[in-house]
Amino acid sequence: QVQLVESGGGLVKPGGSLRLSCAASGFIFSDYYMSWIRQAPGKGLEWVSYVSSNGQSVLYADSVKGRFTISRDNAKNSLLLQMNSLRSDDTAFYYCARADRPQQLLRPFDYWGQGTLVTVSS
Amino acid sequence: EIVMTQSPATLSVSPGERVTLSCRTSQSVNSNLAWYQQRPGQTPRLLIYGASTRAAGFPARFSGSGSGTEFTLTISSLQSEDFAIYYCQQYNTWPPWTFGQGTKVEIK
Numbered sequence: 001q002v003q004l005v006e007s008g009g010g011l012v013k014p015g016g017s018l019r020l021s022c023a024a025s026g027f028i029f030s031d032y033y034m035s036w037i038r039q040a041p042g043k044g045l046e047w048v049s050y051v052s053s054n055g056q057s058v059l060y061a062d063s064v065k066g067r068f069t070i071s072r073d074n075a076k077n078s079l080l081l082q083m084n085s086l087r088s089d090d091t092a093f094y095y096c097a098r099a100d101r102p103q104q105l106l107r108p109f110d111y112w113g114q115g116t117l118v119t120v121s122s
Numbered sequence: 123e124i125v126m127t128q129s130p131a132t133l134s135v136s137p138g139e140r141v142t143l144s145c146r147t148s149q150s151v152n153s154n155l156a157w158y159q160q161r162p163g164q165t166p167r168l169l170i171y172g173a174s175t176r177a178a179g180f181p182a183r184f185s186g187s188g189s190g191t192e193f194t195l196t197i198s199s200l201q202s203e204d205f206a207i208y209y210c211q212q213y214n215t216w217p218p219w220t221f222g223q224g225t226k227v228e229i230k
Contacts, residue, residue, distance in 0.1 A: 035219070045158075045166065045209055047219040059217045095165065108156035108171040108213055115165060 002026040002111045004096050009116030016086050016120070022079035022096030022113055030054070030074040031102035035109065036081050038092035038118075048094070049081065053103060064090075086120045093117050124148050124212050128222035134230040141197040143225045145210035150190045154214035157186055157195045160224075161206045169208070170195065197227075205229055 100110035
């Protein structure tokens, strides 16, 4: 069965850095486009970043552009998010999510991880 | 950026009632619209995609309709497990993929 398991969240001071990971299993990871989506506690959903199946194409929300870097290691079935220059408004649960069909971009997200909490506070 | 507007923000209903949730987009998204269900303390689950196709695992009491800029999620007879927050999301025009602010369906 498809599983996405995030890790790497925690408490970090403003201006600090954190690296999130998402371990994928139960499907051919290298075939699927992946995204990070976040949710501030008690708030709605915000798409953060996308990476193509081969890692060559990436996209970012304006709110994180220039500070976050998405990447993937298909050999290790792993999705990564390097977060630098963190701010208090980056505090959120971060979910990795999969597009529901391989090699297709205009698709919804069918599997989500359980999320990892990032708290940015002094 | 396509702006998603959901209404109402909160819906107080009794079990067994019919529920209709609305989602409007600032420009056409064709039928590239999804609905997600998020129960308290849980991860969002894909409920409807393509505006009207029910995802695996969801019963027939859930239905979606609409195209262009106006969409509706209907729950024909609300069950206790349906009390949750429902989000719409467009995947027609990106970046960014955008979500509505959510409609909370709570017990009356």
